[in-house]
Amino acid sequence: MRPRAPRAALLALVLTAACTAGALTGCRTGRQPAAAAEAAGAHARPGHDPAFLARGECAGRAAGSFTEVSCRSAEAAARVLARYNGPRSGGPRCPAETDFVLHINALDQGTSEESSAPEGYACMRNLQPPHPGDPGMGGGPLTVTGDCLYAQRDGVVKETACDGSGPRAPEYRVTTEVGARRECPPSTDLYVQVGGGAPVGCARRLS
Template sequence: MRHRALPTALLTLVALTGLTALAGCGTAVPDGAGPAAVPVGTPSPPGGTFLARGECAGREDGPFTEVDCLSERATARVLARYNGPRAQGPRCPAATDLVLHVAAVDQGTSEERSAPEGYACMRNLQPPHPGDPGMGGGPLTVPGDCVYTERDGLVKETACDGSGAHPPEYRVTAGAGARSECPRSTDLYVHVGGGAPVGCARRLR
């Protein structure tokens, strides 16, 4: 989606905390939950990249804005920044807590910079870190994460320590390039993407 003559860029917070999978020998894919659009403040100076790697974003009661990392308003730092749609782009780093989608903005003037569509992989400056292994949140599934069966043929991520709303049933023990590379003890295959797209999960006894 392209916006013209807007005074600010737009961010969409993507919180993909769930997975879908076929139990037993299933393959997990994003659960398709729709993101919520939130406006953001003034972009970086002309010539700079909006939410470049190492920069920070913050929010109070309203939208996320790009802020100085030393500001008391800063809540998360950019681990990686990519242009283009996230579905077709590189996978965020494993430590990512949340992903901000940057909608395209064309200011239409030489004084104000345009911003291409893209996404920023963010890490919270302070705990909690829902993207860490076993925490039950974040936009990625990584080795160490746990899942539970929501219904027949569908599993979702949950905290491994049982502190979530649902007790864990499987733990992703490793990532692999193909199912055949998973240990023989694997009970569930989870699609996690990246260089090792198959998550090898074992049932928790």
């Protein structure tokens, strides 16, 4: 239920870095992926709509922080593709075209439940290129079909640009996403846990 009156709450957000900053477990043993993240902050403007960064709304970057702005504003940099309550861990997977994720922790400064905003996360898409979340671009918070990977160390792979423009050359390419490893094609050389409804990425070695 939406609050009946505006509230001035401070919302601290953590920006999940592009996949180039995170590692994924790529192996044949089913170990869980590890991830690293950079941090950035954002504030809700005093008196702003308490439905902070709802689906379809936009955010602008300023001095390392994110603030909700009108999508018609020259400051608008990214649009919310999806917004979920609760922690991202165990929550719904962001859309495949997500460029980055904002984790939202509300620090309630109101006097009632109606002046609070729940913890959640927003799946963001840049309004202008580049789009690191697109297949093969070497970034974004998700690994999707068409992405390329390289082996960082034994059992751990990281995403890189398929066109070779990244710091590391691609060694594998995700050909499909399936619900279980047994559903991968016989030509699969690497299994990558990608989460969501089809949590396994089937990757082939590039010649």
